[in-house]
Amino acid sequence: MSLAFDDYGRPYIILREQGSKKRMKGLEAYKSNILAAKAIANTLSSSLGPKGMDKMLVSPDGDVSVTNDGATIVEKMEIQHPTAKLLVELSQSQDAEIGDGTTGVVVLAGKLLEQALTLLDKGIHPLKISDGFDRACDVAIKHLETISEEIDIQANEHEALIQAACTALGSKVVSKRKRELGKIAVTAVLDVADLNRKDVNLDLIKIQTKTGGSVEDTRLISGILIDKDMSHPQMVKEVNDAKICLLTCPFEPPKPKTKHNINISSAEDYKKLYQQEQQYFVDMVKLVKDSGANIALCQWGFDDEANHLLLQNNLPAVRWVSGTDVELIAMATGARIIPRFQEITPEKLGKAGSVKEVQFGTSNERMLVIENCQCTKAVTILIRGGSQMIVDEAKRSIHDAICVIRNLIKDNRIVYGGGSAELACAIQVLQYADEVSSVEQYAIRSFADALEGIPSCLADNCGLNPITSVAQAKARQLQENNHRIGIDCMELGTTDMKEQRIYETLSSKKQQIQLATQVVKMILKIDDVIAPDDY
Ligand code: ADP
Ligand code: MG
Numbered sequence: 433m434s435l436a437f438d439d440y441g442r443p444y445i446i447l448r449e450q451g452s453k454k455r456m457k458g459l460e461a462y463k464s465n466i467l468a469a470k471a472i473a474n475t476l477s478s479s480l481g482p483k484g485m486d487k488m489l490v491s492p493d494g495d496v497s498v499t500n501d502g503a504t505i506v507e508k509m510e511i512q513h514p515t516a517k518l519l520v521e522l523s524q525s526q527d528a529e530i531g532d533g534t535t536g537v538v539v540l541a542g543k544l545l546e547q548a549l550t551l552l553d554k555g556i557h558p559l560k561i562s563d564g565f566d567r568a569c570d571v572a573i574k575h576l577e578t579i580s581e582e583i584d585i586q587a588n589e590h591e592a593l594i595q596a597a598c599t600a601l602g603s604k605v606v607s608k609r610k611r612e613l614g615k616i617a618v619t620a621v622l623d624v625a626d627l628n629r630k631d632v633n634l635d636l637i638k639i640q641t642k643t644g645g646s647v648e649d650t651r652l653i654s655g656i657l658i659d660k661d662m663s664h665p666q667m668v669k670e671v672n673d674a675k676i677c678l679l680t681c682p683f684e685p686p687k688p689k690t691k692h693n694i695n696i697s698s699a700e701d702y703k704k705l706y707q708q709e710q711q712y713f714v715d716m717v718k719l720v721k722d723s724g725a726n727i728a729l730c731q732w733g734f735d736d737e738a739n740h741l742l743l744q745n746n747l748p749a750v751r752w753v754s755g756t757d758v759e760l761i762a763m764a765t766g767a768r769i770i771p772r773f774q775e776i777t778p779e780k781l782g783k784a785g786s787v788k789e790v791q792f793g794t795s796n797e798r799m800l801v802i803e804n805c806q807c808t809k810a811v812t813i814l815i816r817g818g819s820q821m822i823v824d825e826a827k828r829s830i831h832d833a834i835c836v837i838r839n840l841i842k843d844n845r846i847v848y849g850g851g852s853a854e855l856a857c858a859i860q861v862l863q864y865a866d867e868v869s870s871v872e873q874y875a876i877r878s879f880a881d882a883l884e885g886i887p888s889c890l891a892d893n894c895g896l897n898p899i900t901s902v903a904q905a906k907a908r909q910l911q912e913n914n915h916r917i918g919i920d921c922m923e924l925g926t927t928d929m930k931e932q933r934i935y936e937t938l939s940s941k942k943q944q945i946q947l948a949t950q951v952v953k954m955i956l957k958i959d960d961v962i963a964p965d966d967y
Contacts, residue, residue: 522537544882577942616651639827640815660751719773763807785803849918
C-alpha cells in the first residue's frame, strides 16, 4: 500500500496488485473481524467446565488427538483468518503465563465481541466501546481482589492445593482419577519447590508418557526417568554412587569430510586403517574411564564395535539420550555437558546416588532412573494409559494442574469457580455503570453481560437452563451478599462454591479478564483490512 498525490495535490492510496486484493473498511471490517473471532469462541464454548465436551482433532497426516484443553484445540485448528488468529494467540498467552484457564479466556473474549457487535449496531463508536470495556475491566479486577481469599497451603496435608488441582483436572478426560492425579501433581511440585523464595522451577518436573497399563498406574518417581536402557544387555543394571559423563559427541572415529579421499590399495593399508580406528575407540573409552566416570550418557549413538568395547571395559553406557534429558540431567546432577573427548575432566562429571534400570508392568520394556542427584531434586511423573491419545491428554491435564499449584505457591489467593467470581464482578460492574453518565455506560453494562456469559455457558454445558440458573444465582448473590454462589454443575445440591470447594487462582481469573479485554480492544481498533483475495 502506498500513498500518492494527484495533479492537484490530493492524496490517494495505491494498492499493489489491486485486482488480487480484497479490502474492507469501516463497519464492514469491524463486523467481519468480530464474526470470525466469534466463530472460534463459539467452538470452544462447549468445552468449558466440568461437563464440557472434548474435541477430536485430526491433523493433515492423520494423527488423531482428543482434548479438552483450549490452547491445544485452537492450536490444532489451523486457523486462517487473521483476526481469528488473535484468539489463538490469546489462548496461548494464557497458557504460557498461567497454564490453566485457556478455554475460559477465549469464551470470555467471544462474549465481549458479541456484546460489541450489538453496541456497534446501536451506532456507538468503537473507541467508546473500547473505553467502556477498559473501565469496566478495571472495576472487575479490583472487585476480584476484594473477594479473593488467602488459603493456607500447608494446612491439612496441603488439602487446599489438592482441591485446586482437582478443580483443574475435573474438566478433563482423566477426571475420574482427579484425586489421585491431583495428589501426584501436588507432591511433585512441592518436591521441587523453593518455598522460601515462593518459586518453582517447572523444568525439574519431567513428565514422561508411556502407553500401556491404565491411568491409575500413573505414578511419581523421585528422580529422573529416561525412556532408554543400557546400550548392551550384559552391562550392569545398576550403578551406585554414579559419576556421570554426559557426552554430546559420538562414540566413533572421525569421519573423513566429503572432500577427502582415502586410497586403500593393499591389504596392509586396510589393516592399518582398521587398527587406527580401533585405537580411536580404545582412546575414547580410556579418556572416559580415566576421569573416574562409571557411567557414560551419550546424546548420540555408537556402533556395535564401540558398544562391545564399552562392555569389555566395564563402562556402562546409554545412547540416544534426548537433548532435553541431557539438559535436565546436567542441571540436577551438576554434570557439565561435554562436547569433545579431549575435554573430559573429573570436575565435569555429574554425581547421583544411583542410576538403575527399572521395568514396568509385564512388558520387556525397561527405563532408567537417576536417583538422588547431587544438585537439585528432580522428579518424574510417569503417565500410563491405554492409548497414545489418553496419555497425551493426561499429560496436558497434569500440566494444567501443576501450573495451578505453582501459581498458588507464588500467590496463595483464590477465588471461587463455577462462574461465581464472574457473576460477582458482573454485579459490581453493573453498579458502576449507573454512576457513569457518558455513552460509555452502555459498553460498561455490556461488559457485565459478557461476564455473566461464563456462568451461563457453564450451565448450558451441563444441561441446566442457562437463563434460570444464572438468574437464580445472581438473585442469591444479591440477597445474601454472598459472592460464592455459582452454578452447581455437578448437581451436588448446593450452589455455594466454597462448600463444593471449587478453587481457582486469583492470578488466573485476573489474567483471563485482562487478556480477553485487551484482545477485544485490539480487534475493535481495526477498521481497514487489506488482504490477498483468497482470504
Ligand atoms: P479452562 O481451560 O478455561 O480451564 P475448564 O474446562 O477447565 O476450562 O473449565 C473451567 C471452568 O469450569 C471454570 O470457570 C471453573 O470455575 C469451572 N468449574 C470447574 N469445575 C467445576 C465444578 N465442579 N463445578 C462448577 N464449575 C466448575
Ligand atoms: Mg481448567
